[in-house]
Each structure stands twice: as C-alpha cells, then as structure tokens.
Amino acid sequence: MEVRFPEHERLPAWKIAFFQYAIALTFLGLLVAYWRIQIGQHRSYLEQAERNRVRNLPVIAPRGRILDREGRVLADNFPAFSVLLMRESASILAPERMQGIARSLGLVPVELQHLMEHTARLPRFQPVVLKQSATLDDIAFVESHRLEYPELALIQVQQRLYPKRDVAAAALGYVGEVSEDMIAKPGSPYRPGDVVGKFGIEREYDKVLSGQDGMRRVIVNSRGEEVGSLTTINAMAGNDLRLTIDLDLQMAAEAALGDQPGAIVALDPRTGEVLAMVSHPSFDPNDFAKRIDRGEWEKLTDDPMKPMMNKAIQAQLAPGSVFKIVTATAALETGTIQPDFTLHCAGAVDIYGHTYHDHKVHGSVDLHRAIILSCDVYFYTLGKLLGIEKIDYFAKRLGLGHRTGIDLPGEAAGLIPSPEWVQKAFKRKWWAGETMSVAIGQGAVVVTPLQLARMIGAVASGGVFCRPHLVFKDQLLALGVDPPDDSGRNFPLGETTLEELTRGMWGVVNEDGGTGVGARCPGIDIAGKTGTAQVVSVDLMKSAQNASYNNNAWFVGYAPTTKPEIVVAALVLRGEHSTVAVPVAREVIKAYFDKKAARKPPPGPTPAQSPMLSKANSARLPTPAVDTENRQ
C-alpha cells in the first residue's frame, strides 16, 4: 500500500492550541484538587493514616484474687481470649458484614446490632468486645480472616475462675460484663465489655479487686498484623482480697446443709468476722464469667428456690421462737418480770378475748423452762405484759429490723412491726392481739439469718455488737479504703439478764426436754435457741391468718457458752421443725473446734498464724462491756 505524504499541509495553529489549553486546564485542575487534599485537608488525612496504622489494644488488668482467711484461693483468673471489634477501621458495619461476623462467631445478629448501636457514641479508638472467652474455633476464624475482617482482633484477657465452684458462691458473688446502665452513668469509667463485679464480694469490693487496664499502641499493616509497637502502658493488677471466711469451715457448713434449701451464717461474735456463709441452692459463678446465655439465666432467676439470692443476708423470714430471746431480754431489762416469774401453761391462753395456742402443754414454767421448752404461752404473757413498744425497742437495739452493715451488697433490713409501721403501711391502728404474735417471733416480724446470728452472738457476749464483715479492717486500711464505722452499736445487758439468757440457751441444748438437745456434742460447750417459724411473708400478712404453710426450721447455736468464739445461725427452708436445723449448726460448730484442736495439740497461746490475722486480732473491739467472769 502506497502512502502519499502531502507536503506543506501543516495543521492550523488553533487546533494545536486547543490541545494545549485543554492540557493546561486539566493540569491546573489536578493541581488544585491535589492542593485541597494535601494542604487543605492534610490534618484530617494524617489522622486517618495514623488510625490506619496505629491500633490501640487494651491490656486487660487481671482482677485481684479472693482468698480465704488462710490464703487459700476462692477466686482466681485464667488466661482466655476475647474478640474485639476495632471501630477505628469500621465505625459503620454493613448489615451483611455484621451478619457474617455474627454467624462466624456464633453471636445473635440482633444482639450484635444492639451492641453496635450502644457503642456508636463512644470514641472510635475504643475497641468493643464482641465475644468473651473465645473458643478455639473463634480464634482460628479471626486469625484466618484478617484480610476479610481486618476490624476484628484478639486480645488476651484474664477470665475469672472459681476453683471451688459453688462453694460460698452467694458471698463471693460473680463477675460479668458491665451493664449499659452502668456505662451510661455520668463519669462512668467503664467501657462496653469491661468485666465488673456483679454480686457479693466481687461487687462490694470491685474497686479493690479490679486493676487498671493498660494500653498497647501497635503498628499494624493492612492485614491487621502487628508489625511494630509504639508505646505500652502496663496494666496494673487488682489487689488480692483476703476474706474472713475459713474454707474448712465453709466446706463443713456446705456439707452440713447438704441438699436442703436454706442458709448458714457462722460469725465470730468477738469481732464480727464471718467465718462461713452458705446459701442453698447455690450456683456456679464460673457460668457468669463468660457471657451467660439467656436460657441459663432464666433457669437461675425463675427457680422458686432463688439460687441467685444470698439467703444468709437477703432471706427475710419469721424468726419464730429464736425471737423469744428478744422478748426475754426486754422483759428482764425493763424489770417487767423476775426470772422466777412462773405461770401454768395449759397449751393455750386467753388474752383480750382471743385464745392463743401453744404447740403443747408445758405445765408450770418459769423463764428458764420457758426458754428451754420454748413455751409459747409464757411468751404470749410476756408480750401482753411488755406491750409492742418495748419489744420493738429491744428488738431494734438487738440489731433486728435494720441492716447489720455487712460488707455485701443487697443486704435486707428485715422488719420489726410497730404501731408506727402499721400506721404507715396499712393506715390503721395497732391491734393489741398482734403483740402476742410478735412476742413469739411470728406475725410481721422478719429477720435475716445474719441478723439472728449476730443477735444471739451479741446477747451471749453481754451485748457486744460487732458489724459483721468479710474483709479484715486492717486490709482495707492498707489498701487505702476507709472501713465502715463500727462504733456506737453495743448494748450492754444487765448481769441478771445475761446470766438468765445464757443459762437458758445452755439448757436448750444441754437440759433434758430442751428443744435443741440434738446439738449436744461431746467436748464442746454448745448453747443456742431453736425456732420453728410459719412461712408468712410481710406481703401476705393480711390474708395469711389461718392458712396452713410449711414451716422454716431455725437454730442459732454458739460455743462456748461463756465468751463465745463462734455463733452459727442455721436456716432450713421448709424444714418443718427446728430439729432439722439443730444438727446443721452443730456440725459447723464441731468443725470449728475440731480444727482448733487439731491446730494446737498442746493448749496455750496461739502463735500468730499470719500477719494479717494477728493484726486482725489486735483490731478487735475492746473487751465486752459486761465481763462474764466477774459474775461468777
């Protein structure tokens, strides 16, 4: 093919000029666009580049351990992995992407959506915990899908472990993810996914136990792989917490109650130290350390026996005959009767035109026999003689009807009925007949096992009231936590009162016919008071007059009879009769003295077992206001 080339046919200049201008304009436009991005929006893009390359990974501080009084571990940690969502690289997740993540990690898409919505307000650099205690499959998924899901990351966390499982679970409590309400509080230090104490000691001492999380700033590439590290703020571990609970005694108490629903509180009445605290049925707090699923949670909360309740401090029940100690104290301290005040029990008594029944015919009874036989007629009569105001006053001075101040959340106050209370609650006057019910610990009187243990322990110690507690005061001081005020609670009892009550409660266990003879234990000087209480709740007051209910069995025992070292309140729900509760408390007291005997074969002063314990001993309250030895 021949191509001819016409000469001198140059193109007109304007055509080339058109191209020149087009190019010049385009380049000018490009320069302006680049100027705007590189100069105008430099700061914003630089930030984005930093966010791309720098990842702020929280370093989770291990929670302090919880130990028993001898340093045995009740709550520990073990390493686990959490899956994080790095919101810096993905503030808005496309729905299908979220579905993909939810499906792969076994999360409920709706809950994930919920989590995303609730974390949308938080600063972007804060990652969100998508899943705690990641399984091996989850870890493998995140590791192998770094390209598809660069917004997912893994961090090592310390997960709570309760090696003794359900032992003392009600007292220890459990941990869980911080609730949205807690995060929403102004000034809240919590972030979603933070693990906090939810119940029991874990909650009460959350500030002590939880450490300070650290932060690692690392450089990551586009696949989310760490390629370098910038700065590290180390996590500060939480403080260990040593409880007053003695694991040996706790185990003995758990075994003593066995499968029966109920509660046990063992206190050292000299100090208020809680030596054991049992609430059955129990739960395994390990289930809460990871995100508990709805089904399990509902099973626990819907159980009529309320495993999620610490019955030792939250069950409010009629004390039954244990309350007669209050009535007796009031009668003696006010001089209403003398101990030799005797009457004839015919199995029932008419007061104000109403017949009050006893559980049996006791014949001639004085105060001592009335206590050991638990004669209702005798105490109906005392009730009539005293009147509700005096009973109310003494009950409250003996620590009932208000919280003991134990260092656990959710303690119930109980209730001592009074004319004022009736007026307030029911807008009516006090019926005189109600006083008789109160005098034997029925009616509207409700108490917690802890209150009863403390009351009996204090009465047996001559009126020394200590605030029950689970953490040594000295340890709190050492940790910089102000312990609660303990002063002004003592209520010294008269010599006669103390002697009569002590003798009475000794007789309950040690005299023939006593209601607590089942508590006798060779070599141990046990005393106490039984109670068989009708199950009547405050709410049912109006309608429950003659209905038949199961009974709750109570026994509050202590030893030795003078200067008691341990007081144990045992409650067996639906126990029918107090004899069910008596051996439960006995076993705990026996375990206490067995251990004491085993620890020091030759009698003599105990060497300090640990610095903490010796300090705790020195920090006890001064000698009881009434010295029992002087009265001999």
Add this chain to the structure above:
Amino acid sequence: MTTRFRFRDIDWVLLGLGVAIAVIGVVEIYSTTQHSALQGQYKKQIYWLILSIVLALVVSHLDYHVLLEQTPWFYVLSVLVLLELLVAGHAIARTKRWLRFGGLTFQVSELVKLVIILSVAAYFAERRGKSATWGDLVKLGLLAGVPAVLVALEPDLGTALTFLAILGSGILLAGIRWRQIAVLMLLGLMSLPVGWHVLRPYQRDRFMAYFHPTQDTQGTSYQVTQTKIAIGSGGLRGKGVGNGTQSHLGFIPVSQADAIFAAFAEEQGFIGTLIVLLLYFALLLRLLDGAQMAPDRAGAFLLVGLASVLFFQVAINTGMMIGLFPVTGIPLPLMSQGGSSLLFTFLGLGVAMNVRAKRFVN
C-alpha cells in the same frame, strides 16, 4: 532519509523530561517495595529503562514515514496477536494481557497503542478536507474499535479506553462538525445500558463506588479511600522516601504499579506532586510543540496522538487516585512499574524525536 547518527537530531529536552520522570518512578518503586515481596523490582525497572532509552534513540533515527508505510502490517499483526492472547493468553491475575517472550512477559496492548497512533496518523495523512465525514468516522471507529474490544475482553478496560482517546484526539484534530458530535454523544448515551450489561461485576462495583465513595469503606471504594489518605497525609513536604506508612503497610494496593502516584505523593508531599505534574506538563507541551512544527499532517497526527494518549493516562491515573474518576486499570506512564508501558512510551518519544528532527526538512 538518513541513517547516519546525528546528535543534533536528538531532542534532549524531550528525552530528558522522559528520563527524569522515569528516574523519579524508579526511586519510588525502590521506596515502596522495600522490605516487601517485590523488593528489588526497581532493578528490573532500571534495565527496562536503559533498554527503552536505547530503543528510543534507535527509533528516533528511523524515518517515521517508513513506519507509517508499514503500519497496515503492524495493525494486522496486532489484531492477530490480540486474538491469539484471548484464545491462549498467559493469565496473570485472571487477565489475559500477557505475552510470554522467553523469560519475559509482555503486555501486548501497550505496543498496540503505538500501532493505533500510527494507524490513525496514516489514515489522516491521506485525508484532505476541513472535517471528517461520516464515512471517516465509521472507518476510524472500526480501526480503533476492533482492537479496543479485543483488549477490553482480556479484560483490560483501561487500555481499551486509551485506544478510544487516540481515536478521539485524531478526529478532533482532523475536524468534526457539531452535529456529528451531537449524534455521537447520543449514540454513546443510548449504548450506556448495553455497556453496563457488558461490564463485569467488579467493574460495575468500581463505577458504583465512584458515585458513592463513602459507602462501605472496606469494599470497592476502599482503594480510593486509602489512596486519598496516603496523598492527603503527605501534606506539603511528604513523609520522606521509605516513610510512607500507607504504602509500606499495604493500605494502598499495587503501590508500585497503578497506584504509584499515591505512594509518591505520600512520601514527597505536594511539592513532589507539583514537580512531577509540571514535568508531565512540560513533556506534553514539548510534544505539541513538535506537532506544531511537524513537516506534514502525518507527523502532526503522530505527535498529537502520542500526547493525547499520555495526557489521557496521566490525567485519569492521577485523577482516580483522588476519586475524580472511577478506578480503572490505567498505569501512570513512565512512573508505574512495568517494562511494556515504559517501552511503549519511550518508543513513542523516539518517533516524536524523529518527527521533530524532520522539521527543517524541505
């Protein structure tokens, strides 16, 4: 026509501009592939650069009229090779763009660009009259359209579009009536739905991402988001050679190839951007200057065609880095890593030098 080597004939300004840009490219390739699997690629680029310069000098002493005479053969050969590629091409990244030649792989479509420039120039060299006729438009449309379709099927939409850019510049240069422009635009609009249907899913995604850049930052528009972050974070002075976090940590995909300008702008800042764009501008003006002085229509069409394709690539590539255009696989001439593209550009510059050298002839 002379075969004697004459230094006078070499356009040192044009060659200097091309080499300067290419050297900047080599430095950036070196920087961005440091400590990566592609470490050492810059050496390969240097070998290609040296080869390209030598061949450019050789071509600059070959009369472009001789090339134009052989153009029909080049054209037929090109179409045949493109067909062969589609049937039995060597696929890299699932596209059949590559011809194996000994140990080298070669992107044929880059050289076809030069053939199309020559073809368009050859066609208009024979054409007289003030503007193109409908017959011209149809013939030219087929001339550039056939290889464009073949390349688009590889699939390499970006390069196919550059063919059309050459065609467009040629028609503009030859002259076109407003009515013709209007009809062509109407035809283009009407074929849009068909074109959309023909596009592959990832290509559609790219177009959608262009129109909705903020949606789904991890998906298709991820690339644009990341190149913009790279460019913007460079600021005025840049982060320095080897310090671009966006490219080194892999946030910019193919930062040594198509996205090299983003990596460069991150490390050299606006000052670097300005210098490189000015270098391209000077290069393009030098080519147009040559066109102005070309001894004949063919020479002018050759230079304008070359300038147009380079301009089209530079504008689209740098523009798509900041989201001005949808993402298409168009390399930045002279800078992006890749021997075929470098070779095509320098061969084009060689031809341009020859046209310029002929300005005093006759």
